[in-house]
Amino acid sequence: MTAPQTEKAVESLAPDLATIRAAHERIRAHIHRTPVFTSETLDAMTSAHLFFKCENLQKTGSFKFRGATNAIFSLTEEEARRGVVTVSSGNHAGAISLAARRRGIPAWIVMPRNAPRAKRVAVESYGGQVTECEYDIASRDAVCKTVQEKTGAILIHPYNNARVIAGQGTAALELLEDVPDLDIVVAPVSGGGLLSGTAISSKSLRPSIRVVGAEPKNADDAYRSFAAGKIKPAAKTETIADGLRAVLCPLTFSILRQHVDEIALASEEEIIATMRLLWERLKLIVEPSGAVSAAIVLHNKIAARGKRIGIILSGGNLDLDQIPFSRPAK
Amino acid sequence: MTAPQTEKAVESLAPDLATIRAAHERIRAHIHRTPVFTSETLDAMTSAHLFFKCENLQKTGSFKFRGATNAIFSLTEEEARRGVVTVSSGNHAGAISLAARRRGIPAWIVMPRNAPRAKRVAVESYGGQVTECEYDIASRDAVCKTVQEKTGAILIHPYNNARVIAGQGTAALELLEDVPDLDIVVAPVSGGGLLSGTAISSKSLRPSIRVVGAEPKNADDAYRSFAAGKIKPAAKTETIADGLRAVLCPLTFSILRQHVDEIALASEEEIIATMRLLWERLKLIVEPSGAVSAAIVLHNKIAARGKRIGIILSGGNLDLDQIPFSRPAK
Incomplete structure (x- = not known):
């Protein structure tokens, strides 16, 4: 689904703050302005001030509704x-x-057979028409192309799309409106749409802010790409954070290299422990992918002490009969 | 812990709206003003407009902090x-x-040995000093009396206390400030503190409102007491809604008889299914006791169609390794 792009073409695509503000105006009536939660307990645990932007409470249960709507x-x-x-x-x-x-328009969704049940049920409940594909990228792209040819539908790529990125950037825009004096903002990184939008909004509104990407250690392509200076695949993508297995594209990589200060990694155990802690303390359902940004702060992967840290909890969709820390009740 | 009270003495103890407003002023700086959540999906399922007052997001994870603070x-x-x-x-x-x-004062907590682990851990994390007792009421009262005699501490009964009831009534006060035109308000009933406070606030602010108590079928003392016109025990108290096993006292029964229109019952299956639905759709952790008020609406125990219904989600504390609908992850 990605066409080859020159560095220059890529840069010209990246949205700026004005584009993100325009996106916010466009989508405002359709989205939730999600709340920012705090917790004295989690602050005490980290010796920091944490501000959780609750995109798990966004419509459809994730920030993705911002970019899709835009x-x-x-x-x-x-x-x-x-x-x-x-x-x-x-x-x-x-x-x-x-x-x-x-x-009021149709949506065709090409979805791997092994997608989480809860997410497929959600698609169908919203009226999306699912076509199954195999898990490999070749199959996905082939099936997608077939659907496009058959229907004439417009492709909305999950992150290699400037309008999607601009939409995702509205979450950090709201966060910094609500809490202007953040020292650090953390967002999860997969294909890089949310982190790109977050980085552009945050650095534009507050140049001194530190922008951190959070990634599962078991799907560390962004970390590797940052280190290598070019897009690299992950060593593997076996992570409970099923939303974070995509790989950066030239557009998002270019934005991240320009605006992101650091990529930090969380292990599977840290992701699961953090998810549980967020459930217990914030009383919020956060999915594994959504907990990764909190995991790197709570497990000391970045210098957090004394800082005011915005943490984007990106989503809350998961199969509730497959909770990794629960035993069946007696 | 309950002294015999005449009807007249009991009535004179019941707080009125002015007392509840004064309580709100007293506790305002200490509590969260909890949000009211809505869900298009749950509205569609019930053909009603549901307004969830999120006391699971209250400090300490339940409405109880209002009454205790007051x-x-x-x-x-x-x-x-x-x-x-x-x-x-x-x-x-x-x-x-x-x-x-x-x-800045000490708190001694007499707690049955079989109390949920998460709740005991919470007490200790807040600095409460736990003394264990057996599960039966005689043991509880005896241990409590011993602690009182030893320490001289003042007893704060969980519901047989007008100041506690006034504090609990502040949740409905806020709810009706945020959504003034409710047709029905639903709160769970156990000892009756929350439902008493809710009923006084709601009927005072909006005399046309219907006040409904929600109770587990497996701990139906309030339902039986309503039917009999005098306080009756439940047939049994084996319910997953561990917060709803207490029995009304003369003070709360007197208030409920005056202001509550109906007590409705939910089965264990209905409570669990509702809890799961709230987790999935609201992305909120609600404990079994907290889901009972939603259960009677979602399972058609009251005439809900077309109504605007305030539902108090009373708490969000439970052992997350004992979730009734989860299998261990593969």
Whole structure:
């Protein structure tokens, strides 16, 4: 799904703060302005001040609804009539489905057979039309192309799309409106759409802020790419954080290299322990991928002491009969 | 712990709206003003408009912090110096512990040995000093009396206390400030403190409102007492809603008879299914006792169609390794 792009072409695509503000105006009536939660207990545990931006409470249960809504409501009438198509095993799929329904257009979703059940059910409940593919990228792209050719639908890529990135950037825009004096902002990184949008918003509004990407150690392509100075795959992608297995694209990598200070890694155990802690202390359902940004702070992967840290909890969708820390009740 | 009371003495103890407003002023700086959540999906499922008052997001994870804070901050300096004592297996214990710490006084908590682990850990983390007792009421009262005699501490009963009831009534006060045009308000009923406070606030602010108590079918003392016109025990108290096993006292029964329109019952299966649905759809951790008020609406125990219904989600504390609908992850 990614066409080759020159560095210059890529840079020209990156949204700026004005674009993100325009996206916010466009989507404002459709999205939730999500709350920012705090916890005295978690502050005490970290000797820091933590501000959790609750995108698990966003419509469709994740930040993805921001980018999907911006992309779909940016289409011309003529484009919109063709409908939209995307490839996603998860939250982007649900987000596209609901945003398309809100615009009154069809959405075709190409989804791997092994996608989490809860996410597939969500897509269908929002009216998305699922076509299954195999897990490998070749199969996904082939099935997606077939659907496109058959329907004429417009592809909305989950992150290699400036309008999607601009939409994702509105979460940090709101966060910094609510808590302007942050020292650090942390967002999870997968394909890099959320982290790109977060980085552009945050550095534009507050140049002194430190922007950190959080990634599972078991799906560390962004970390490796940062170290190598070019896009690298992860060594493996076996992580409970099923939303964080994608790989950066030239557009997001270019933005991250320019605006992100650091990528930090969390182990599977740290992700699960953090997820449980957030459930217990914030009383919020956060999915594994959504807990990774908190995990790097709570497990001391960055210098947090005394800092005011914005943490984007990116989503709250998971199969509740497969909770990694629960035994069946007696 | 309950002294015999005449009907007249009991009535004179019941707080009125002015008392509840005064309680709100007293505790405002100490509590969270909890948010009200809505869900298009749950509205569609019930053909009603549901407004969830999120007391699971209250400090200490339950509404109990309101009543505990009002009672403890109402003590004179001389009384406060003696410290406070209570008997509770759960959320009242945590609430008293933190409220006492905030006032800078000791709290002794008499707690049955079989209390949920998470609730005991919470009490200790807030500085409460736990003395164990057996599960039966005689043991609880005897141990409580011993602690009182030894320490001189003031007893703060979980619900047979007008200041506690006034504090609990502040949740509905806030709810009706945020959503004034409710047709129905639903609160769980155990000893009756929350439902009493809710009923007084709601009927005073909006006389046309219907006030409904929600109770587990497996701990139906309030339902039976309503039917009999006098306080009756439940047939049994084997319910997953561990916070709802207490029995009404003369004070709360008197208030409920005057202001509550109906008590509705939810089965164990309905409570568990509702809890799961709230987790999935609201992305909120709600404990079994906290889900009972939603269960009677979602399982059609009251006439809900077309109504605007306030639902108090009373708490979010439970052992996360004992989730009734989860299998261990593969």
